Amino acid sequence: MNRRVWRFVFFGLAILAGFTAGLGYGWVINPVRYKSTSPETLRRDYQTDFILMTAELYNTEGDLPLALARLDFLGDGSPLALLNAAIDFAHTHHYAPTDLQLMQVLAADIVLVLGETE
Amino acid sequence: MTMLNDTQEVRTSPPAPQKRSPLYLLTGLILGLILGLVYAWVINPVIYEDTTPASLGDADKDFYRSTIAQVYAHTGDLERAALRLALLEDEDPVYTLGVQAQRVLAEGQEAEARALALLASVLQGLPQYQQTTTESVSPQPTATDPPPSIPTNTLPIPTSTP
Numbered sequence: 001m002n003r004r005v006w007r008f009v010f011f012g013l014a015i016l017a018g019f020t021a022g023l024g025y026g027w028v029i030n031p032v033r034y035k036s037t038s039p040e041t042l043r044r045d046y047q048t049d050f051i052l053m054t055a056e057l058y059n060t061e062g063d064l065p066l067a068l069a070r071l072d073f074l075g076d077g078s079p080l081a082l083l084n085a086a087i088d089f090a091h092t093h094h095y096a097p098t099d100l101q102l103m104q105v106l107a108a109d110i111v112l113v114l115g116e117t118e
Numbered sequence: 119m120t121m122l123n124d125t126q127e128v129r130t131s132p133p134a135p136q137k138r139s140p141l142y143l144l145t146g147l148i149l150g151l152i153l154g155l156v157y158a159w160v161i162n163p164v165i166y167e168d169t170t171p172a173s174l175g176d177a178d179k180d181f182y183r184s185t186i187a188q189v190y191a192h193t194g195d196l197e198r199a200a201l202r203l204a205l206l207e208d209e210d211p212v213y214t215l216g217v218q219a220q221r222v223l224a225e226g227q228e229a230e231a232r233a234l235a236l237l238a239s240v241l242q243g244l245p246q247y248q249q250t251t252t253e254s255v256s257p258q259p260t261a262t263d264p265p266p267s268i269p270t271n272t273l274p275i276p277t278s279t280p
Binding site for chain 2: 007010011012013014015016017018019020021022023024025026027031035036037038039041042043044046049050053054056057059060061070073
């Protein structure tokens with residue numbers, strides 16, 4: 001290969017090396033950081049714990065609109081879907097029966113009062 | 119004749135080797151770096167899906183903290199409240215609770231302020247929180263120093279006076 005071809009090869013290799021360095025810096029050394037994440041992105045166990053808190057408060061307050069407003073914290077999705085997902089998670093991870101019951105009561109009351117189905 | 123000889127000498131001399139600088143390599147490296155960063159930061163950035171409460175925005179953290187305090191006010195389960203509060207990774211949980219209690223009281227939400235103040239007050243009684251409060255509020259405490267201003271159970275508005 002003549003000199004000109006080699007120059008193109010080295011140029012391509014330099015781009016590749018730079019690209020790799022850029023990826024390494026952008027993904028590993030200094031990745032995009034989200035300082036103010038949304039509650040919707042919380043891990044399932046944290047979401048479940050928040051839903052449990054809501055159910056605990058509902059158990060003593062008996063205020064369903066307030067409980068629904070609290071569930072809105074976790075996003076615009078169906079509150080019942082959130083609750084059912086939390087109940088499933090709690091069941092799978094062997095939460096205390098009393099905690100499970102609190103969430104089940106809230107889910108049942110949502111269905112009863114609002115007639116909401118998933 | 120002389121001119122012809124001169125011309126022949128020029129033609130037969132070997133061409134001088136071209137010394138090109140390796141600047142093109144640097145150009146390629148920088149170009150690749152820019153492409154890599156654009157790809158890593160814009161086109162396909164790291165996506166956080168399973169975040170923790172500590173990464174929430176300030177307003178969401180306040181809501182989370184307030185919910186913890188209200189649950190504690192209803193259930194009295196301090197261990198669970200402390201564990202939940204730890205998830206927020208506040209530098210000084212007692213101080214943060216106190217400040218938030220003041221703020222929500224100023225907004226007229228007395229029940230919420232009372233719950234926050236109650237939790238702050240109870241947590242301050244725990245040894246690990248006492249240490250945290252002492253370190254962050256008064257770095258060099260003396261026997262005559264006034265206690266750090268934190269909300270109490272009976273007085274939801276923390277004051278700076280002892």
